[in-house]
Amino acid sequence: MLKRSKVKSYTKKFPRFENESLSLYYAPRMPKAMIKETEEAVALARKFNDEVARPLSLELDRKTHEDPDYLPVELVKKANEWGFYTMWIPKLFGGKGFNLPSISYFLEEVGSVCVGIANVIGVHYLGMAACMMLSNTRIIKRVMNDVVEGEKTGEPCLISYCITEPTAGTDVEEVDLEAKGRLGCHARKVPGGYILNGSKIFISNGHFSTWNVVYAYTDLKKGADTKVALMVKRGMKGFSLGTHENKMGQRVCPASVLNFEDCFVPDELVAMDPDIIKSYTKKTPRNVNMQHIDYVFSISRAGVGAFGVGVARGAFETAMKYANETEIDGKPMVTYEWVQCRLAEMYANVRLGRLAYTEANLANQHRGAYNILQMKPIYYYLKYLPVSYFKKVIAPLLDKPIATWILSKWYIDWQKPDDQHLTTGLASLAKFSCTDLGVRNCQMALELMGKAGLRHDSGAEKIIRDAKLLQIYEGTNQLNRINLFKSIVAPACPKATFFEE
């Protein structure tokens, strides 16, 4: 047999075995309490589905068709009452501190009933992720405090991530495209802050959110190198909400237009700009920009993967229910082999998708954004110390520049390029695979159900409308394929270039 050194040498060769088999390496390292926590999140989602999502899903969808201007504010309030907007805020910042990978399982559960409702909850955490990955602890503390307060007062405080522009969608998710794209959101440096002008579109939850993480550019021709990240609060002068889009599906979650007209954003709400980056690292602003995008999307794309598995499950469960209740030629539909094979394939798609987003989560846990929180000592320290301790001892430190400096160094300089590539690549893999499987299951469900699946009250037709958006947002599935290739496959293709064909 081989000596240990030889084993190591072979397994480290490309493709590195550890990178290809994260479950094998990292599942045993997971703090055991995470499993119970995840079970609790799943149980809570199932209870919410029974009591809120299932009874409301079709009714709210129908309402949005009857009145396209209707915004289901009461749904957001319900989610707030259930504590969903603080569940995954770390205790350090006043939240309930559930482990972050558990949100995927939660979103899958809610998404299996209504992915639009899951998005109303999940996209808030996209905003949170964007805010946190900017690493300004003072800003994070302030925004998260507002969210926690919003839960106490019953007035939900949500966060939106605002990057898409009328003439730039995919371009803002990849620095090589951002450098050449037709950008329109301009930030001009003035004493004491920035003046923001331009529009953002397709902003999920825009009409519900209090805080917005907004990307803008000091030079629209050099977007990749001049990006600034600003925190814009509802009510600030010069910021207004436009319409919300008339979408095919996921209609309970508004896709909003945000307009900025000479909106002054003070320095205290500037989370990132090229000067701030220079004060923490020798990396170029463009590289840090890409790293930030990768951090955020590595988290959110795993979440969209969970949405994809949610719709795959929703379609599977709807089709199975129909097959159980229907007869063909006097025999239950489920007795036919062709039906059994299709239901088996749909179930397999659900399980395969879950494996994909689980791998993406493991990458985030051990090689990406969650790393710091998932180290066993830190995990247990955060889990078992009382909130009052964090409030009294830790919270005051978060306002100090040193806290921001440590977190920025940690996220910007600590992560190795190999880790960045692995996390972003696997998140892309999960995103496009799970959402493609989701749409595939919806199609299979409709074929199995025929006219019964076409009726709104069957639920099946809504799922296929909802599902399609998953292949588009958080980067189109084409961009995600390219990102996977660029991040993980490309080392085997040294001649490959990107976005230069």
Add this chain to the structure above:
Amino acid sequence: MLTALNNDLKPFEDLITKFSREELKPHVEVHDRYPFGDLDVDVIEAGFNKIYDLGFLGIMLPEKYTGIGQGISTLCMMLGHVAEVDASYSLIIFTSALSQEIILSAQADSIAERIYPKAKDAKEYLVAFPSFTDPGQSKTLPEASPSGKGYTLTGKLDYLVLGSFSKWAVIPARISSNRGYSFFLVNLNDRGVTKSEPIFSLGLHACPIIDISLNNVSARIIGEEGEGERYFETASKIMHAAAASINAGIIRGSLREAMDYTKEREQGGRPVINWSEVRMILANMAIKAKVAELCVTQTCRAIEENLKDWGMISIATALHVHDLACEVVTDGVQLLGGNGYMKDYGQEKRYRDARQVQALLGLAPLKKLVLIKEIVG
């Protein structure tokens, strides 16, 4: 439909293209809001009367019944062009043709005479039919009982296309003494007919669909007792090609809008269409569009030349073109990115409509089993 292979179709093609462009296109978004929105039912009915006045509702109906006596090629060409703009109207024309084919298959002259020559408007000419149902697959159909010279029907029928609009409907029902089912002509204004609110469906919104309940409703039998399955089989064989032509039209519309958009929209500083993966997706859509057109055209030719096995060819074409359509419309949305998902563009409607069309004439997997049964024997 490749009209280049059949010059006789050209005048009809010009007419339908002009109609679709001028009469349908400006109203697609408003019509798609039905059954919600401010759309006046009169507006929808005016649209139906327009296609009635132009003769689109009797394309294959013999001239003796006031139809225009054309073949399946003409019907498919028209359905495709209309579907390219708004497939809802294709469903209306399709349903009209399907109910006529049932009546013609049954050689029910007296029924045809009673409806078509006497019709004063679309309401009286358009005969409602459960176009998404293969009655043979339905566990529950209304019950028919002999009554005097005719019959009375009692029971429920779901998903009746045009049920809220038309005066007449062709209804499948079972007579207890028969093994199979039969077709009946029912006046939907009869007091015993209870109509549901319009059903909110995945696609083809502008063509109203309802459920109905029948309570001792007078009905006239179409053809012979217990022969419904045979009539449906004959009619549906030919109408599968028509269903395929609707989706072929939707494919064309999807490809056209994707091409137009990707030429205009920029990504990374150049038109989206210049990125090779986008071209690859467009190429795949274009290939499917061509294949769909060819399938429909050749199927029509096979039907009109009474080729051996034309019925199987027709079913196979429909199944294949529907699959192609569902793939193309999904890519069609994708190529427009977020905009493709919004109702300001046509792609999301095609994404819904293509799948609705796929369900015409019964469950797709069962059609496959019927096909292989015919092939194997």
